[in-house]
Amino acid sequence: MRQLVFFLIILLTVLHQDFWWRDDHRTLVLGFLPVSLAYHIGVSVAATVLWGMACKYCWPRDVDVPDSDAWTPPTSGRGGH
Amino acid sequence: MLASTLLASDLPAGMTQLWIIVAYLAALILLGIASNTVFRGTAVDYFVASRGVGPILLVLSVFGTTMTAFAIQGSSGEAWYSGVGIYGKMASWSGIVHAACFFLIGVKLWAFGKRFGYQTQIQFFRDRLESNNIGAVLFPILVLLQMPYIIVGILGSGKMIGVATAGAFPTFFPSPDNPQLVGAVPFWLGTLLATGVVWLYVWLGGARATAWANALQTIIFLVVGVVTFLFIADKLGGAETATRRVQELNPSKLTRSVTPEHEAIYKQRMAEWSAWKASTQPASSATATAAADKPSTKPAAAAPAVLRPHKPSAMSELEFFSYGFIPLSVAMFPHLFQLWLTARSAKAFRLTVTLHPILVMMIWAPCIAIGVWATAAVVGGRPVVPFTNESPGADPNIVLGLMVKMLGDPIVGGLLAAGVLAAILGGMDAQFLSIGSMFTHDIVDHYRRHDSMTDGQRLFTGRVFVILVVLASWLLTLVLQKVPIFTLAIWCFSGFAALFPLVFAALYWKRITKWGAYASILAGIGSGIGFYIYNGREHGFASRVEPEIWGVVPAAPMVIFAAIALVVVSLLTSPPSRATVDKFFSPRPAAE
Known part of the structure; x- marks a missing residue:
């Protein structure tokens, strides 16, 4: 699943280049949206879906830092970050 | 109302x-x-x-920070100037790449x-x-x-x-x-x-x-x-009517390319406008420029105006693609x-990673439509x-x-x-x-x-x-x-993008060295300064012409140069210490 999600994200970046509609000023979606603009709105929606899937299936390990592993300020109140 | x-x-x-x-x-x-009432009084x-x-x-604050005035004001203006392609060039690229940066970086x-x-x-x-x-x-x-x-x-x-x-x-x-x-x-x-x-x-x-x-x-x-979009659509007789007028007058605004048909329509509309102009303003020169564009205040011009069409301008596929480098900033x-x-x-x-692309769409799409209708x-x-x-x-x-x-x-x-x-x-x-x-x-x-x-x-x-x-x-x-520093601010985005290879490698590549980092900064920022000077000499430092190097946005070569310098110099210099690699790459206990 992890590889499929990343593949789909890469595919989306390729499909972003919609050269097939670069000439079309006649087709209107919903009666007012130029097809190229409608397509890219679809790209935005697809990006939301795919990144949502990435969060579910490809979440990186080691990033959920437990409090026991977190930095704490020195007790003196000086130093550190 | x-x-x-x-x-x-x-x-x-x-x-x-x-x-x-x-x-x-x-x-x-x-x-x-209100926030001061829960302020704990510490630096952290x-x-x-x-x-x-x-x-x-987090999702609202990160989105609010990444969207500038350009998302409202600039997007309409750019769509008016160059058409709907600006959405793919900036908004849908941002949706994909910003979310990637949040997720990976x-x-x-x-x-x-x-x-x-x-x-x-x-x-x-x-x-x-x-x-x-x-x-x-x-x-x-x-x-x-x-x-x-x-x-x-x-x-x-x-x-x-x-x-x-x-x-x-x-x-x-x-x-x-x-x-x-x-x-x-x-x-x-x-x-x-x-x-x-x-x-x-x-x-x-x-x-x-x-x-x-x-x-x-x-x-x-x-x-x-959204409110502005709805009010304007209503005033123009509805979204369908507004778009159909653009189809008739400036069809190239609805595409990224300029076809022979677009050119023919431009010539035809230009001839109609010139004839109307000559009939309503006989005293003014048909060759007048800015003043001639303005609606006449003379009584003879009280008849409905014939609009002057926009000169079609195309967006190359390479330029369109290269804008994907800008959101790396x-x-x-x-x-x-x-x-x-x-x-x-x-x-x-x-939630931030997931919703960001659709939030970008929600603000950009109505503003792009308004800009195109404005033509x-x-x-x-x-x-x-x-x-x-x-x-x-x-x-x-x-x-x-x-x-x-x-x-x-x-x-x-x-x-x-x-x-x-x-x-x-x-x-x-x-x-x-x-x-x-x-x-x-x-x-x-x-x-x-x-x-x-x-x-x-x-x-x-x-x-x-x-x-x-x-x-x-x-x-x-x-x-x-x-001082027109608007263009300079655009270059700053490219500068931040040129630092992307540095932060990406620092997080994912154990072999990066400090010398590789210095080389990357020098190559990325240095080439950017060079491009800025070159571009300034070509078009003027105050010019609003979109910066372009070899047919692409400058951020593209800047990022590529920075990445190459980082990899080559890191491999040629001593690797980082074991302790540092362990500190940032060794497995850690997972949170419950």
């Missing part, structure tokens, strides 16, 4: 807009006061809100920030690259890249307040030099108000106030975008890093935008303002002003805070106190530096208000 009509009849022009702006600024101050709370911001606040940096206590990017790079001096190199670069961005924001706020309040105080502010701004809140006062309010709530609540304010600002400009924005660190947990990022909009027999993309001095940034002005509704005008201000100030607060944090941690504490300041000293120093940054930015804006 009834309320707006009543208000418009009772108040002088510009006064309704002024009150809406005042209400918005007052809401920001109230948020600052001031700079990173004690790492306690939840998912919903933001989450990891947050984890290192929590684990090792980092509050600035430079603290991370000093540790990761085993180099004290990387801070001395990165600090001026980050500040210099950020300052034009801040100044453009302050400039925008002053101009927006001025335009929106024109007519409010004709006695106090007569504005003899600019008749369009008679009675408007003057630039110095508008910018002082905007920056003063931002400073106040940052002072009161630090990063928490910034996050709360950004959330409010995000909601405001999302609502304003968010990976190195210091103010975004600051906001990332406020997250309560890594999981809080999931063929006629109300009362007059063109709404009295110039075309060929007119000398044509300013795309005022297109949205003109479209709102045609509504004749001061409330919508005031809401738009508040929405644009929200987009501007939403980035500015975090920028002030992040520069204040860098001065405090990376310069004063690190070099002068050898990282031994007490928490109270860091808090005090941070607040003082935020005041200095706000004051310096405001004064610089007053000095530079006549």
Whole structure:
């Protein structure tokens, strides 16, 4: 699943280049949206879906830092970050 | 509409807009006061809100920070100028790439920030690259890249307040030099108000106030975008009618290419316009340029105007593709890093990563549609935008303002002003805070106190530096208000993008060395400076022509050069110590 999600994200970046509609000023979606603009709105929606899937299936390990592993300020109140 | 009509009849022009702006600024101050009631009085709370911001606040604040005034004002103007292609070039690319940066960079940096206590990017790079001096190199670069961005924001706020309040105080502010701004809140006062309010709530609540304010600002400009879209569509006879007029007059605005049919339609419409112009203004020259574009005030021109078409201009596929490099800049924005660190947990990022693309769409798509409609909009027999993309001095940034002005509704005008201000100030607060944090941690504490300041000293120093940054930015804006630094700000995005290979490799490549990092910065930023000088000599440093190198946006070669230099020099130099690699790459216990 992890590889499929990343593949789909890469595919989306390729499909972003919609050269097939670069000439079309006649087709209107919903009666007012130029097809190229409608397509890219679809790209935005697809990006939301795919990144949502990435969060579910490809979440990186080691990033959920437990409090026991977190930095704490020195007790003196000086130093550190 | 009834309320707006009543208000418009009772108040002088510009006064309704002024009150809406005042209400918005007052809401920001109230948020600052509210955030101060939960302020814990520590430096960590001031700079990173004690790492306690939840998912919903994080998504709204991060989105509000990444969207600038360009998302509302600039997007309409650019769509008016070059057509719907601007959405794919900037908005849908941003949706994909910003989310990627949050997922791949933001989450990891947050984890290192929590684990090792980092509050600035430079603290991370000093540790990761085993180099004290990387801070001395990165600090001026980050500040210099950020300052034009801040100044453009302050400039925008002053101009927006001025335009929106024109007519409010004709006695106090007569504005003899600019008749369009008679009675408007003057630039110095508008910018002082905007920056003063931002400073106040940052002072009161630090990063928490910034996050709360950004959330409010995000909601405001999302609502304003949709409301403006609906009102304008209605005024133009509906969205379908508005788009069909563009199909008839400027079909190339609905595509990225220019076809022979587009050229033929342009010639035909141009001939019709010339004939109409000659018949209504026999005294004026048919070859007149800017003045000829304007609607005539002569009685003979009372008949419905024939609109002058826009000259078709194409967007190359390579240029369109290369714009995907620009949004990489968010990976190195210091103010975004600051906001990332406020997250309560890594999981809080999931909503931000997921919703960001659709939020970008919600603000950009209506504004793009308005911009495209503006190329063929006629109300009362007059063109709404009295110039075309060929007119000398044509300013795309005022297109949205003109479209709102045609509504004749001061409330919508005031809401738009508040929405644009929200987009501007939403980035500015975090920028002030992040520069204040860098001065405090990376310069004063690190070099002068050898990282031994007490928490109270860091808090005090941070607040003082935020005041200095706000004051310096405001004064610089007053000095530079006549200098066209808009293009310079665009180059700054490219500069941040050129630092993307550095942060990506620092997080994912064990073999990166400090020499590779220096080489990457030199290649990326150095080539950018070279391109800037070359481009400035070709088109003029004040030119609004979109920067282009070898047919692509400069960020593309800058990122590629930076990546190549980083890899080659890292492989040629000694690898980092085992201890450093273990610190950043060895497996850690997972959270429950």
